[in-house]
Amino acid sequence: EAVKATEGPVLIFAGAGSGKTKCLTHRLAYILEQKLASPDQILAITFTNKSAGELAHRILKLLGQEEVLERKHSQLAIRRLLPWVGTFHSICVRILRREAGNIGLNPNFTIYDSDDTLSLIRRILKDLNLDSKQYLPQAIRSIISSAKNELLTPEQYAPYAQGHFQGVALELYKKYQAELNKVGGLDFDDLIMTTVKMLEADNGIRAKYQRLFCYIMIDEYQDTNHAQYRLTALLTNPSSRNLCVVGDD
DSSP, X not given: OTTXXXXXXXXXXXXXXXXXXXXXXXXXXXXXXXXXXXXXXXXXXXXXXXXXXXHHHHHXXXXXXXXXXXXXXXXXXXXXXXXXXXXXXXXXXHHHHHHGGGTTOOTTOEEEOHHHHHHHHHHHHHHTTOOTTTSOHHHHHHHHHHHHHTTOOHHHHGGGOOHHHHHHHHHHHXXXXXXXXXXXXXXXHHHHHHHHHHHHHOHHHHHHHHHHOSEEEESSGGGOOHHHHHHHHHHSOTTTOOEEEEEOO
8 A cells, every 4th residue: 555655645654573664665667667767866865885786676676676786887777767865965965066056066076974074073172272172073073963953054054053062162163164165165065054044045946856856755854853844845846745655664
């Protein structure tokens, strides 16, 4: 019943190990088999690169595309056959590289990983003559990440900064973001936040992706944060509302 419930919003809610991901892959395969959409019109999101790869493998096997999985460069073949199966972050990277010219972003922007962000925070602490043992870089990064997951810029975060430590974190957030902007870099949280801000601000770009994605499916939906939820809402076509999410309690 869940596999064939293709139109409109669908929540598949069941316990761990009950076959939710299997249901999702069969649903996607069913949509393709029934020719309700082409592969590039389906957006399927999961939380890790490994699970995204497993999702793609399962779908291709259901579709009888095992030979693709045996090719030397199978990941490229999978990308061609299922272009929009990935994590929130990888999907946002693809969208941002496509639309970079429309929002004043270098399409070759650098993505800062965890080590890069910690190094930058340590450098800013040193520039401000602040002790990295008193103001742990990991704690500062966590505060900045939490703000971005709530889609709060430094200016928007300011009213929520309570106490001395969060006040220092706010100043670091301002300088941290300024440094990223100066070199055209984005951290992992920026990938989603920048995409959300773009979709909110540009009606044309938002409408283009809402038309493109006839069906959106999200695995492990219970793990989504505010930014990921907002991204999902902005990408979902408001007319068809074909969003299917799978999760447990």
